[in-house]
Amino acid sequence: MPDTGFAPAVRVATQPIFERLKRVVPEAEWLFHAPLIARINALKESRNAVILAHNYQTPEIFHGVADIVGDSLALARQATECDAEVIVLAGVHFMAETAKLLNPDKTVLIPDLGAGCSLASSITGADVRALRRRYPGVPVVSYVNTSVEVKAETDVCCTSSNALGIVEALGVPRVIFLPDEYLAKHVARQTEVEIIPWHGHCEVHERFTGAEIEGFRRGFAGLAVLAHPECPPDVLDAADYVGSTQQMIDYVEERRPARVLLVTECSMSDNVAAAHPDIEFVRPCNLCPHMKRITLGNILTALETLRPAVEIAPELAEPARRAVARMLELSR
Known part of the structure; x- marks a missing residue:
C-alpha cells in the first residue's frame, strides 16, 4: 500500500469527521483525504484563515475543512462577517470575486483559477450595456452567477433564493433579468413584473x-x-x-x-x-466540472502559498460592490 501519511495522530484528529462521512466516502479514499484534512486544518489556524465552501463541494471538503458552508447568498452574507485575514473560497471564480468585493482588505484565494461557471461565461459587460440601450430606464437584476464585469453594469444582484423578492422590491413594472433563462422564467411565473430574460443556462x-x-x-x-x-x-x-x-x-x-x-x-x-x-x-448524478476543480490538494497549496489571490480592478470594484450590497440590504 502506498504511504498516504495516515499516521496515528492523523487518525485521531480526523476520525470524528470520518464517522460522519463513512456512508458517502469509502475508507480506502479516506486514507488519502485524512492527511490533507489534518494539514489544512492546522494551517488554517496559523494563517488566520477560513474556508468558505459551496454546497456543491465534495464531502471531504464540505465536512472536512470548511468553516462556513452554504449557497451563494449564505456565503455572500458570511463573507462580510468573518474576521479572518485570509478567505479561501472552495467554489467557483464568481464566488471568490464576490467575497473579495465584500472584503477588499482581506486576502481572498481561489484554489484553481479555472473554476468557472457556464452562466457567468454566457454574458459580458458589453452585453449588459447593449441591453440597457435596447431597454432604456429598465433596471438590471443580475444573478450572482456572473463576473464582476457584469455586476459592475448591474443595479442589483440576486440569488436563486431571493430572486423573486429582489425583483418585486424594486417596485417597477419590468426588469432585465440575467443571465439564467430558466430562473428568469421561474420568477416570471410568480410575479406580475415583466421579466426580460437573457439566454444563459447552467450546464449541470x-x-x-x-x-x-x-x-x-x-x-x-x-x-x-x-x-x-x-x-x-x-x-x-x-x-x-x-x-x-x-x-x-x-x-x-x-x-x-x-x-x-x-x-x-x-x-x-x-x-x-x-x-x-x-x-x-x-442520486441522478450530474457533476459540475468547475466545482470539481477544487480539491483538498489545491486548497492546501493555496494556504501554503497564499495564491492564487483574487484581485479586482478599482473601476469595477465599486459599482459591482454596490450591486451586491443592495442585494444584501433588500434581502434582509
Whole structure:
C-alpha cells in the first residue's frame, strides 16, 4: 500500500469527521483525504484563515475543512462577517470575486483559477450595456452567477433564493433579468413584473429533463422531488418543491421525507446524506466540472502559498460592490 501519511495522530484528529462521512466516502479514499484534512486544518489556524465552501463541494471538503458552508447568498452574507485575514473560497471564480468585493482588505484565494461557471461565461459587460440601450430606464437584476464585469453594469444582484423578492422590491413594472433563462422564467411565473430574460443556462441543471424525473418516480415509490430553479421548466413542473440549495436542505431537515431526489449537482446529495443517515437519497448524478476543480490538494497549496489571490480592478470594484450590497440590504 502506498504511504498516504495516515499516521496515528492523523487518525485521531480526523476520525470524528470520518464517522460522519463513512456512508458517502469509502475508507480506502479516506486514507488519502485524512492527511490533507489534518494539514489544512492546522494551517488554517496559523494563517488566520477560513474556508468558505459551496454546497456543491465534495464531502471531504464540505465536512472536512470548511468553516462556513452554504449557497451563494449564505456565503455572500458570511463573507462580510468573518474576521479572518485570509478567505479561501472552495467554489467557483464568481464566488471568490464576490467575497473579495465584500472584503477588499482581506486576502481572498481561489484554489484553481479555472473554476468557472457556464452562466457567468454566457454574458459580458458589453452585453449588459447593449441591453440597457435596447431597454432604456429598465433596471438590471443580475444573478450572482456572473463576473464582476457584469455586476459592475448591474443595479442589483440576486440569488436563486431571493430572486423573486429582489425583483418585486424594486417596485417597477419590468426588469432585465440575467443571465439564467430558466430562473428568469421561474420568477416570471410568480410575479406580475415583466421579466426580460437573457439566454444563459447552467450546464449541470439544463441536462435534467421532466421525463427523467417521472422515470425516477416510477422506480422509487414515495419519492420527494426537490428541484433547483436553474432546471428547465418541465423539470420544475415535475418537482414537488422548487428552491435554492439551502432551501432544499431546509426542506429535508424540516419535513424529513423518507426518500428524496435532489435535482441539482450531485455532491450536494452526498453532503446532505452525511448529515441525515436515516433518509434515502436517490442520486441522478450530474457533476459540475468547475466545482470539481477544487480539491483538498489545491486548497492546501493555496494556504501554503497564499495564491492564487483574487484581485479586482478599482473601476469595477465599486459599482459591482454596490450591486451586491443592495442585494444584501433588500434581502434582509
